[in-house]
Amino acid sequence: MKTSRGPGRVSLPRALSKLGFASRAEAMRLIQSGVVSVNKKLEPNPHRWIDLKRDVIEVRSEAVQRHAFRYLLLHKPKGFVTTRSDELGQATVFELLGEKGQGLSPVGRLDKETTGLLLFTNDHQLANRITSPDTDLPKTYIAALDRPLEQKDHASLTGGVHIRIGGRTVRTKPAQAAQATAGRLEISISEGKNRQIRRMLEELGYEVESLQRISVGPLKLGDLAEGRFREMTNEEIALLRDAVRPPVQPRKQNRSR
Numbered sequence: 001m002k003t004s005r006g007p008g009r010v011s012l013p014r015a016l017s018k019l020g021f022a023s024r025a026e027a028m029r030l031i032q033s034g035v036v037s038v039n040k041k042l043e044p045n046p047h048r049w050i051d052l053k054r055d056v057i058e059v060r061s062e063a064v065q066r067h068a069f070r071y072l073l074l075h076k077p078k079g080f081v082t083t084r085s086d087e088l089g090q091a092t093v094f095e096l097l098g099e100k101g102q103g104l105s106p107v108g109r110l111d112k113e114t115t116g117l118l119l120f121t122n123d124h125q126l127a128n129r130i131t132s133p134d135t136d137l138p139k140t141y142i143a144a145l146d147r148p149l150e151q152k153d154h155a156s157l158t159g160g161v162h163i164r165i166g167g168r169t170v171r172t173k174p175a176q177a178a179q180a181t182a183g184r185l186e187i188s189i190s191e192g193k194n195r196q197i198r199r200m201l202e203e204l205g206y207e208v209e210s211l212q213r214i215s216v217g218p219l220k221l222g223d224l225a226e227g228r229f230r231e232m233t234n235e236e237i238a239l240l241r242d243a244v245r246p247p248v249q250p251r252k253q254n255r256s257r
Contacts, residue, residue: 020067071232082109116213129244146207
């Protein structure tokens with residue numbers, strides 16, 4: 001059995017990702033924990049090359065079959081954490097999905113107090129593109145503030161704000177901001193630092209009374225009721241794929257001497 005790189009072969013973590021079983025990071029953890037076998041033999045090497053048409057992968061002695069990709073869009077309510085289980089016993093978003101959430105992972109996170117659009121999928125390649133800092137996919141929120149945004153602070157948001165994350169100061173990428181109504185601000189960012197919008201506005205001296213995400217790229221929350229979820233449409237999936245597709249690099253022309 002060939003285990004080297006070659007046509008039609010992928011690494012073991014990528015194979016588990018392509019089969020829709022786990023993200024590559026999750027696959028690495030499974031391999032390192034000693035529960036992944038290839039062709040009935042325990043495989044501790046994440047660099048093992050896999051032929052998806054011939055090799056049989058098992059996790060905890062159960063064969064990994066190719067899963068159909070699934071995409072769910074949830075209107076996350078306040079008070080739920082974006083994780084599968086919580087050591088503090090807090091309510092999680094997966095409690096809202098029930099059996100429909102099996103095999104799916106959230107794409108990015110919303111903090112406990114933030115409501116709005118949250119995507120779930122087992123299409124880990126698409127998820128990685130959505131959350132990649134290189135993709136620059138805009139995420140749009142409505143923030144209710146304790147007072148209207150001042151013009152000088154609008155200029156700060158659109159130019160970048162210095163915030164503290166993990167004990168260090170970072171500058172955010174320029175945001176797009178527009179006053180929706182008195183005290184309500186529509187703001188779009190193209191990155192996803194921890195509690196970024198709250199930190200930006202608090203740094204400028206505003207209290208964020210509520211925060212709701214209303215779109216991720218071409219995906220819109222629309223009139224989906226809070227706490228409810230639905231399958232994404234084929235059109236939405238196609239639009240999202242187009243939005244995160246890497247730009248085509250121009251082919252280099254060979255110059256004859």
